[in-house]
Amino acid sequence: MNLTDRPRRLRRDGVRGLVSETTLEPTDFVAPVFVDATTDERVPIESMPGHERVPLDEAVPRVEEVLETGVEAVIVFGIPESKDERGTRAYADDGVVQEAVRRITSETDAYVITDVCLCEYTSHGHCGVLEEHADDDPDLTVKNDETLDLLAETAVSHAEAGAEMIAPSSMTDGMVGAIREALDDAGFADVPIMSYAAKYESAFYGPFRDAADGAPAFGDRRHYQMDPANRREASREVALDVEQGADVLMVKPALPYLDVVADVRENFDRPVAAYNVSGEYAMLHAAAENGWLDVEETARESLLSIKRAGADLIITYFAEDVAASLTE
Numbered sequence: 001m002n003l004t005d006r007p008r009r010l011r012r013d014g015v016r017g018l019v020s021e022t023t024l025e026p027t028d029f030v031a032p033v034f035v036d037a038t039t040d041e042r043v044p045i046e047s048m049p050g051h052e053r054v055p056l057d058e059a060v061p062r063v064e065e066v067l068e069t070g071v072e073a074v075i076v077f078g079i080p081e082s083k084d085e086r087g088t089r090a091y092a093d094d095g096v097v098q099e100a101v102r103r104i105t106s107e108t109d110a111y112v113i114t115d116v117c118l119c120e121y122t123s124h125g126h127c128g129v130l131e132e133h134a135d136d137d138p139d140l141t142v143k144n145d146e147t148l149d150l151l152a153e154t155a156v157s158h159a160e161a162g163a164e165m166i167a168p169s170s171m172t173d174g175m176v177g178a179i180r181e182a183l184d185d186a187g188f189a190d191v192p193i194m195s196y197a198a199k200y201e202s203a204f205y206g207p208f209r210d211a212a213d214g215a216p217a218f219g220d221r222r223h224y225q226m227d228p229a230n231r232r233e234a235s236r237e238v239a240l241d242v243e244q245g246a247d248v249l250m251v252k253p254a255l256p257y258l259d260v261v262a263d264v265r266e267n268f269d270r271p272v273a274a275y276n277v278s279g280e281y282a283m284l285h286a287a288a289e290n291g292w293l294d295v296e297e298t299a300r301e302s303l304l305s306i307k308r309a310g311a312d313l314i315i316t317y318f319a320e321d322v323a324a325s326l327t328e
């Protein structure tokens with residue numbers, strides 16, 4: 001054997017770290033936080049072990065728990081006290097997210113991002129205003145252009161409450177432009193937008209829809225979220241969001257869509273975010289509970305892979321556990 005090139009030389013302890021191409025830091029992560037206006041106690045989310053919906057009074061303590069692990073950013077989701085056709089509580093000044101953000105920004109040092117969507121706030125569970133007869137015609141869903149005004153209003157109300165970054169997730173055409181314009185007009189030109197730019201219609205969101213009570217009452221989201229079959233279309237979606245002023249470009253879900261993460265990294269010069277979604281979290285926990293794999297190891301490997309594919313930041317339910325293990 002006359003092998004001149006032996007990659008194994010660089011895999012020994014001591015040199016491994018020197019040649020490692022990817023690292024994970026607690027500051028790479030954004031931790032999702034669920035604030036629930038319908039409860040005055042913490043409620044465990046069954047399909048997402050370790051996660052809870054917390055009442056408003058627990059929003060600050062919840063965020064402090066996150067900060068203790070070294071994670072510096074949170075994304076806030078709200079469960080409103082009531083829902084209606086037009087998702088009014090999404091853009092109410094005293095809405096659950098607005099209240100929570102006011103408290104979190106005044107009492108902690110967390111960097112606060114808010115998810116802007118209507119699905120948790122509408123009685124029908126869709127991400128916008130419905131077309132007439134949508135409930136009995138599978139070809140009908142959300143009115144695109146009418147929804148834009150409500151998203152813009154929601155974004156401004158979050159910024160007024162103190163949100164430091166706005167993350168629109170409804171896959172409404174033109175949402176980034178509408179929100180950018182509304183934020184600028186309201187004096188929030190410095191608030192960046194992290195667009196859920198390539199968001200797929202994915203079955204991996206199942207546990208989140210339990211957590212945030214946002215499952216559609218009928219039909220599905222395939223008329224507005226992307227078809228999992230499409231890769232080129234993601235570049236088109238992302239390019240549109242860049243034109244409209246998106247500051248950070250998100251791909252969601254993460255692990256089943258690493259090709260898309262890599263494409264966005266390759267073809268665009270903005271920071272890339274990936275959302276390691278609820279189903280990606282739940283499946284590792286479910287397997288671990290059966291003794292079939294080690295959740296700490298697989299979580300870390302998942303996040304490392306998402307970064308290796310090109311993500312600069314990762315929204316993940318593993319944020320706290322992995323961050324804590326990195327700084328141990």
Ligand code: PBG
Nearest residue numbers: 117119169204205208277278279
């Ligand atoms: C709101 C929203 C969803 C998620 C984030 N924002 C649900 C959906 O689109 O159905 C999913 C997050 C997850 O599964 O972890 N539109």
